[in-house]
Amino acid sequence: MMNPARRTQLLAAGAAGFTVLAWASAFVAIRGAGTAYSPGALALGRLLAGALVLGALCLVRREGWPPRAARRGIAVSGVLWFGVYMVVLNWGEQQVDAGTAALVVNVGPLLIALLGARFLGDRLPPRLLAGMAVSFAGAVTVGLSMSGGGGSSLLGVVLCLLAAVAYAGGVVAQKPALGHAGALQVTTFGCAVGAVLCLPFAGQLVHEAADAPLSATLGMVYLGVVPTALAFTTWAYALARTTAGRMGATTYAVPALVVPMSWLTLGEVPGVLTLAGGALCLAGVAVSRSRPPRADAPVRRPEEEDVSA
Template identity: 75%
Template sequence: MVSAPLPPSARARRTALAAAAVSVVLWASAFVSIRSAGSAYSPGALALGRLLAASLTLGCLLLVRREGLPPRAARPGIALSGLLWFGAYMVALNWGEREVDAGTAALVVNIGPVLIVLLGARFLGEAAPPRLVAGMAVSFAGAVAVGLSVSGGGRAPVLGVGLCLLAAAGYAGGVVAQKPALRHASALQVTGYGCLTGTVACLPFAGALVEEAGRAPLSATLNMVYLGVFPTALAFTTWAYALARTPAGRMGATTYAVPALVVLMSWPVLGEVPGALTLAGGALCLAGVAVSRSGPRTRTA
């Protein structure tokens, strides 16, 4: 017996979910690669090298697909997302991961979805019901627990957590700025020109990149190129594709799968396992998302 084909709306939702899953897996691997490449490259140089590799990849794709400049209506959102997400986010995250382990960084950065919901309600008109507010409170408590678990009474880990929170703010602002731009431009245009904006913003680190590339081991440089091609060029494009078809708040919540994947990846690769309080804080973050995404039960006839 042949099953009926899915309606176009259901196919679009599944395609968007698959695109988001690609982004989540690649972004999880990025936390591990940043820790590896960060031993040889400073935060700004690593961000610039990653963005240069991504811009070259995306530029080739734009030429092959013959996609020109984005419409004027999309340019403000592209520029803002490029500065916040491709620029500030990457530098802050690279710096933060020099102070805390990859799993902890992923857990702290994932306060970003809560910020996305807040900003989405303010600037995109997306709903913020009471359950969402309660979920944000639980997730914030989880972020505090993660911060306390790695502070150890010293300043450096506290600085790392603060930088990861700054990265989360850049990530959230970039997503919300990107959403309206996707109404006017393609996912590839929004990603490609946003990445180019971030690259230009990071050009002051060019001297450090050239100097450090001369003495960096090949493995660190290959990790930097991997970060540019896959977790940036590919993952940001699949994210933009899914974001164009999904509310920003719902998309942000999908990234709460990242910390668990990071822990699984960093354990064998980096030998890093977050402590019990870190895992408990991560569980609170996930519990907050579950509360925020739950809805009132409805009766069926």
């Protein structure tokens, strides 16, 4: 019979893997839905779809209100990550090319590691730092190879940087909340907070939905159900079982996965430099998630088991 700790590690690793795949697919879906919906309307539609699915799951599982100790972290992550991040990222990607956006937003995992060390007491082991450096180099390579030659506005760069800061702040705020509430509770109420924050865009959403093609609307619903409702829940499950820095480093696999997804769904054939950058992203994740030799392994708290398989 499988050891319970090992079973938890495998489940958390599977949850992290699903999250990365779903978030990579979101970049493709946003590209399609973003042609018919403005940034705020797209964010609100996505969050409303996600909140409906998550609310239904909470009712089925009879999940109540989160404990008082978790509410502050849920509120902050809901505002920063579910609200500000989604609107600002949608807006930023309309101002700059995909390569520049990917490059700037990938500052996020670095900020997560630094903020986690400062506010959560997370360690910054050499393997994590080395892996993040390799992955960031890969993200830069992918970004440069995909940037085409189009101009990038200063506003777009600033918006993408703001999205990275909101993403990092949301993750660091969410981590303590997961010590008091379950992954489904934290995700559901965080999504609800983000939806409330985006309600001023309701008029735009109604107006644009009336003229949007069905494919764009279905893309928006997909964003709410899979990359938001399901993937944010699996992310929270995995985050509760490791450090914020390690989970942030895992997301460096997203740019590498976006490349083949864009190839298959949008017909965008990647160049050699793009493939090389994607390989660097994956190699860096492998390094950051690897374990040190047994003799040097630090003692982990039970709630921070490594999610690497």
